[in-house]
Amino acid sequence: MEFYMNDVVPSVQQTRKGLSAFFSSLYTIKEKHSGEGFKKVNAYIRKLSGCNPLAQSLYQLLCRNESGSRTQKIAIVEGLYTLFRELLPSLNKKRGDKIIEDPDVFENAPVCWAYLISKAEKESSQHEIFAPICLTSQPGVRFCDPVQVPGLPDVFEREYVLQKIKDGEKIPNCSAEILRETSMWRATDVEKILLSLPPSIKTFPVWVSYGLVTGQNFQIKLDETFAKMTEELKAYPHLIVTPPLQLKDIGVDGPRLVLLKEDNLGVYIEKAKGSPLDLVVFDCLAGKHKTLNVDELAHEMRDTRSDQTFMTTRTPKEAILVLVDSSSSMKETCYDSDDKMTRLDAIKQLFDNFTTRSMAYDFHHVIGLVEFNSSVKTLHTFTETLETFKEHIHNLIANGCTVLYDALNHGISELEKVGKKFPDCRLRIICLTDGNDFGSKTKPHDVTTKLMCFNIIVDAIIVGKVDNHMLHGISNATGGCCFKPETGTAGLKLFEMETVLSLEMRKPKEKMNPSSITSESVLTTLFTKNGYDEQPEVSLPSELNSKVTVTENSLKKNIKESKSSRFLEKDKRILEELKSLHCDPHPFCTVLPLESDFTFWKILMQGPPDTPYENGAFELYCQFGAEYPVKPPLVRFVTPVYHCNVNSVGRICHNIFDRNYSAHITMREILDAVYGLLILPEPEDPLDSILAEEFLTSREKYEQEAKKNTEETAGNSMDDMEQKLVGEELTKKFTPSHLVCSLTKKMFIDPVKNQDGTVYERKAIEKHLKMQRTDPKTKKLLRRTDLKSDTTMQKMVREHRKKEYLETSV
Structure with a gap:
């Protein structure tokens, strides 16, 4: 069992869940495919990789059932990472819309094993010949x-x-x-x-066919999408994550993958003797067998499935059923007479945007697809994998009438099943239609009451020139939104809003009392009060309402606590990041941790000079999750910003948060990256494709709008914002006068000196020189090129800042 313990740190850090998935799936492969049967798989891995140490180690582990050495374990971990990375879609090797980031590779180990085993069936093992060497x-x-x-x-x-x-x-x-x-x-x-090799091994099998096999050295060309690879899992139930309650069934034998925690995938071995409700599982993160009660595990995971009606690798937070109208009226033109796009084509375009963005954000969602016209038909049951949806939606043909209320009723029965299996899962219907119901047997007020009883939210997107006050009323009564985009651009922008894609960041709407829905008129009159929605309100973290403090005070408090209590490695790293930013602050950013929780920071960012944002001060927040530093912190804007790489809820698109992130990335580098986006947007990798198009085709207009938005939303100065947040602490703070800039009245951060040796804060003197080309004190001519970094002052400031919190090793 030691070989399947998580005691190797991969060169490319993986998530905790990924490490558990890697070792657990390797264990199930050993149990189900070891011996002579694995030779074909080993031959295929040797062919793809050309990596003999990997193939040799797998042969000993899985064909000969030998544990091997630690060096061989490292060869398996590193070799399979490289192989799996090549098999899975990446930014450089796109196959469909799904992208697997480097830290998430091992989370998809079961998918990779299923692919390798299925393809190896056609391979030959004739060259997997080994000669024993006596030691x-x-x-x-x-x-x-x-x-x-x-x-x-x-x-x-x-x-x-x-x-x-x-x-x-x-x-x-x-x-x-x-x-x-x-x-x-x-x-x-x-x-x-x-x-x-360790002394215990007396013989060693040497591969003797090396002259007959040419490897591909990981140069693998695949056409299969991730969705197709995932489909191949169905042939290997031991590699599918099994619902805990399904393990109660007679005939469900181990090994099976089962979630022990949200971030820990273990292996079900067998039922405990004499106690059928107790499961013996192997927890590779803990490195030991455990006995767990099946009902308690199902309750803890909030997963009450007892079968595989739909597969999911994690407990879904939201289930969305998309209802698509394909009635005959969908043949008509959509937005205006100049645009010949039909309503059905518009819906197809909107749905494409919905699936693409949902996959990019990697929400914990399961999504189903239903078509309705004269009848209601399920096109795809609930799944995490959205790539296959597009072909279903693109094949739709407009025909028949519009049984909208029957479709909503069908949606209730589908979502009810999900709700029973995952009690904490949010339930939502997204209805894409062009108008009013025609031909339904279900009454609108009845279906509304039923939706509310099952706590299902309905969001509606109406395309075309028809008003639908009834559907608007149903949406509002259930706590949903009803949108009516007037142009194709407005429609696409709608599905770039995170609060439309997911309920997680949406501020809940007040719902009506089901008993008040007594007639259709109750629903239609809601339109006069609310009208169509523009965009859902954002729900911000509650921590933003908590009191913040300066870095110095946070460090003093938490360094002291770290000596008397057990600090997690994550917390130690955050403290080191906080120390670094205290001693060497970002010249345009101020970090303010919460008084009660130093893992949540408010950040104030001054707009860069010579940009549309230069007169603005923006508030952001940074939240360090449980996976930090393996996973990046969550950094978002609170202040709205007109930017193609920042969405309406403050999400930031930069490669430092995904493909370029590693555990070695510092918070200073992250602040530099976000600040850099304000200097130069990246329209080729946008979150707002409309603004990206504007930036590329009409940059002057883009910058004018960004400047105008900055004046409206970020007009307060950094000093005023900081004073408002931590006023008393700033006034109490003592700073030696020789470390204070005469222009800013604050301690130096980036000191520069002129020819006479007078020291100024760089950004303050550069701002002064834009208006006057003379020294503020001597009134002599002064140019930016005359300013040089003052390393002596920098050193004195750094030493003083260290003394402020009495530097101590964490």
Whole structure:
């Protein structure tokens, strides 16, 4: 079991869940595919990778059932990471819309194993031939100094041969007439094997067909999408995450993958003897077997499925059923007479945007698809994998009438099943339609009451020139939104809003009392009060209402606490980041941790000079999750910002938060990256494609709008914002006068000096020189090129800042 413990740190750090998935799936492969049956898979892995250490280690582990050495374990971890990385879609190798980031590779280990096993069926294992090499001398003792003699392939202990020479005895079949000390030579191949293996191993299988196989050296070309690869999992139930309650069934034998925690995938082995409700599982993160009650596990995971009606690798937070109207009226043009796009084509475009954005954000959602016209038909049951949806929606043909209320009723029955299986899962219907119901047997007020009883929210997107006050009323009564985009651009922008894609960041709407929905008129009159929605309100973290403090005080408090209590590695790292930013602050950013929780920061960011944002001060927040530093912190704008890489709820699109992130990235680098986006947007990787298009085609207009928005939303100064948040602490703070800039009245951050040795804060003096080209004190001519960094002052400031919190090792 030691080989399946998580005690190797991969060179590319993986999530905790990923590490558990890697070792647990490796364990299930050993249980289900080991022995001669694995030879084909090993041959295929050797062919794809050209990595003999990987194939050799897997052969010993899975074909011979030997535990192997730690070096071989590292070879398996690193080799399979490289192989899985090549098999899975990445930004550089796109296959469909799904992208797997580097830290998430091992989370998809079961998918990769299913692909390898299925493809290996067509491979041959004829070249998987191994010759055993004995690692022991004649008396059965492991070699210390192996040698060979002329005419024999055998290996001998040097001491044994020397004794034969001394006694004048011959070694049978040795071709040397007189055996001398110079006749023998070192068996270097055996020496290398001995050095790499533990003393317990007495024989070693050497692969002998190396001259007959050419590997691809991980240069793998795949056409299959991630969705197609995921489909192949169905043939291997032991690699599918099994609902806990399904393990109660007779005939469900181990091994099976099962979630022990949201971030820990374990292996179900068997039912405990004499106690059918107790499961014996292997927890590779803990490195031991555990006995768990199946009902308690299902309750803890909030997963009450008892079958595989739909597959999910994690407990969904939201289930969305998309209802698509394909009635005959959908053939008509959509937005205006100049645009010939039909309503059905508009819906297809909107749905494409919805699936693409949902996959990019990697929400914990399951999504189903239903078509309605004269009848209601489920096109796709609930799934995490959205890539297959597009082909269903693109094949729709407009025909028939519009049984909208029947479709909503059908949606209730579908979502009710999900709600029973996942009690904490939010339930939502997104209805894409062009108008009013025609032909439904279900009454609108009845279906509304039913939706509310099952706590299902309805969001409606109406395309075309028809008003639908009834559907608007149903949406509002259930706590949903009703949108009516007037242009194609407005429609696309709608599905770029995170609060439309997911309820997680949406501020809940007040719902009506179900007993008040007594007639259709109750629903239609809601339109006069509310009208169509523009965008849902955002729900911000409650921590933003908590009191903040300056870094110095937070460090003093938490360094003291770290000495008297057990600090997590994550917390130690956050403190180090806080120390670094206290001693060497970002010149345009102020970090303010919460008084009660130093893992949540408010950040004030001054807009960069010579940009549309230069007169603005923006508030952001930074939240360090449980996976930090393996996963990046959550950094978002609170102040609205007109920017193609920032969405309406403050999400920031920058590669430092995904493909370029590693555990070594510092918070200073993250602040630099976000600040850099304000200097130069990246329209080729946008969150708002409309603004990206504007930036590329009409940059002047983009910058004018950004400047106008900055004046409206971020007009307060940094000093005023900081004073408002931590006023008293700032006034109490003592700073030696020689460390204070005469222009800012604050301690230096980025000090520069002129030819006379006068020291100023860089951003303050540069701002002054834009208006006057003279020194503020001497009134002499002064240019930016005359300013030089003052390293002496920087050092003094850094030393003073360290003393402020009495530097202590965490």
